[in-house]
Amino acid sequence: MxxxxxxxxxxxxxxxxxxxxxxxxxxxxxxxxxxxxxxxxxxxxxxxxxxxxxxxxxxxxxxxxxxxxDDNFIKWKVTLIYMLFAGLLIGSQLMNRSIIKSMLGKEIEAPEKIWRNLTFYWAAFFSVCAAINIYIAYNFSLETWVNFKVFGLTILSIINLVGTIAYLYPHLPQEENDKE
Known part of the structure; x- marks a missing residue:
């Protein structure tokens, strides 16, 4: 839901x-x-x-x-949200308070290096998406931008999530199999 x-x-x-x-x-x-x-x-x-x-x-x-x-405002909203999220992630890491660790750290035990790398990975992802959004918004038609906003960014987010899961996989809790 x-x-x-x-x-x-x-x-x-x-x-x-x-x-x-x-x-x-x-x-x-x-x-x-x-x-x-x-x-x-x-x-x-x-x-x-x-x-x-x-x-x-x-x-x-x-x-x-x-x-x-003026549709420029709604186009910029996407970039500003992504840049805000990237900035918050980097800022939290610089203060040694990883937002990603605070969200997932209760379920997943991982070394600080993993949380740091993941934080910078997501910050880079948001920054790249922000840049691509602006590029498409100002170099392609409104129709193309809307399609990218809805489908392109969604697909990129899913790919990024799969990459995150693959990176965290070795640290995911393993269910113990009591069957012999």
């Missing part, structure tokens, strides 16, 4: 864009993200900071897109 909630605003944005335009789709994205926030709270009685930050960025840049009738 949680995964569906995470992708719902993106799916709604894409579908509304295909039937209307970027401005109506942006309004739908703002509304869908607000609904996502409310439903998440009702179901789980808490809201993760990442979701709050994402909603704030969607609300601010989405509103600017609609008010000024």
């Amino acid at each position: 949680k995964q569906i909630l995470e992708f719902l605003p993106l799916i709604i944005f894409f579908l509304v864009y295909k039937f209307f335009d970027i401005y109506v789709a942006t309004g739908a994205l703002i509304a869908a993200t607000l609904i996502q926030l409310i439903v998440t709270y009702l179901l789980y009685k808490k809201i993760e900071k990442m979701l709050l930050v994402t909603f704030a960025m969607v609300a601010i840049f989405g509103t600017l897109t609609i008010v000024f009738h």
Whole structure:
């Protein structure tokens, strides 16, 4: 259920864009993200900071897109969110408080070097996605950018997640097999 909630605003944005335009789709994205926030709270009685930050960025840049009738704002939102996440990861690591370790460290025991490498890996991933987003936003059509935002970034995220799991695999808890 949680995964569906995470992708719902993106799916709604894409579908509304295909039937209307970027401005109506942006309004739908703002509304869908607000609904996502409310439903998440009702179901789980808490809201993760990442979701709050994402909603704030969607609300601010989405509103600017609609008010000024300029799709550049919504295009920049993606890059700014990714750069913010990269900055937070690097900053947390520089303060020896890895965000990734704090999220996964209770379930996975790994050396500090693994958490450090993973933190910089994710920061690099977010930075690369931010750069690719800007490149596509300003060198290709709006249609291409929307498709990249919805499908390209999703596929890149899945590939990155698989890489993360492969990297952490040796440190995942192993179930003991009592059968002889």
